[in-house]
Structure formats: structure tokens, C-alpha cells
Amino acid sequence: MSDTPYRLDDQVGFLLRQVSQRHALIFQAEAPEGLTPTQFSTLIRLYENGPSSQNELGRAAAMDVATIKGVVDRLRAKGLIGLTPYPGDKRRRLITLTPKAKGMIDRLHKAGARITAATLAPLTPEEQAQLGALLRRLV
Numbered sequence: 001m002s003d004t005p006y007r008l009d010d011q012v013g014f015l016l017r018q019v020s021q022r023h024a025l026i027f028q029a030e031a032p033e034g035l036t037p038t039q040f041s042t043l044i045r046l047y048e049n050g051p052s053s054q055n056e057l058g059r060a061a062a063m064d065v066a067t068i069k070g071v072v073d074r075l076r077a078k079g080l081i082g083l084t085p086y087p088g089d090k091r092r093r094l095i096t097l098t099p100k101a102k103g104m105i106d107r108l109h110k111a112g113a114r115i116t117a118a119t120l121a122p123l124t125p126e127e128q129a130q131l132g133a134l135l136r137r138l139v
Helices: 012-030 037-049 054-060 065-077 105-120 125-138
Strands: 081-086 089-097
Touching: 012 037, 012 105, 037 054, 037 065, 037 089, 037 105, 054 065, 054 089, 065 081
Parallel strands: none
Antiparallel strands: 081 089
């Protein structure tokens, strides 16, 4: 046990939550196409990975079953994803991007880059790279 007194301001969870809140405000200000962060991530993963089952998409976008289901439902309601039969399994469906969503991808990439740049703006390029590497080690 450390002799250093416990201070909330020095705790990693507290600091990560503050950074996350700051990032959420930046994302909301940019809000590409009015999407939430989870909707944004889902569309980008679907673009990167191609048609996927809901289970595959949830894992790829780091969301639990209940969260990805809600995200898929909302993206379908916005006309951004569609469902097609899953080859060889009539019970499953493949989630696909609609032409409308495909037409948004370039704007989403650009908005995502602006959001990341604004979030990391207080850091030097070297610090930004180091932070990314350290965060990837924690996941």
C-alpha cells in the first residue's frame, strides 16, 4: 500500500471520465449528421468491415447486445442501414449500409478527424501518439 494520500484528482478513472466528458461535448458540437457517438461508430465499423450480423457488429464496435440492438433500430429508422438475409441461416440477418449512409462516409471521416484533433489539441503531436499507444494498451 502506498503512503501517498488518496486524492480524487489523481485517480485515473476520475481523469478518464473528465476527458470523456470533454470529448463528448466536442463530439456533440460537431455532431456529424446528428448522429450519436455509438451510431457514428456503428456506421464506420460497418463501412470498414462490410455487411455483418448484429452480433458481429456489436463486437466490432465494442457494444453489448442491448446497446447494439438499440443503435441498429435507430439507424434503420433513419434509413442508414438495411437488413438482408444471412447466407445459410434464415434466422439471422446481415446489416448493410444504405446508399444514403454510403454517401455520408466521407463527411463522417472528416468530422471524426476534426473531433479527434479538437480533443487532442492540448497535446503535442508526440504526446498525441504516445497517448494513443498507451490507451490501446489499456483496452
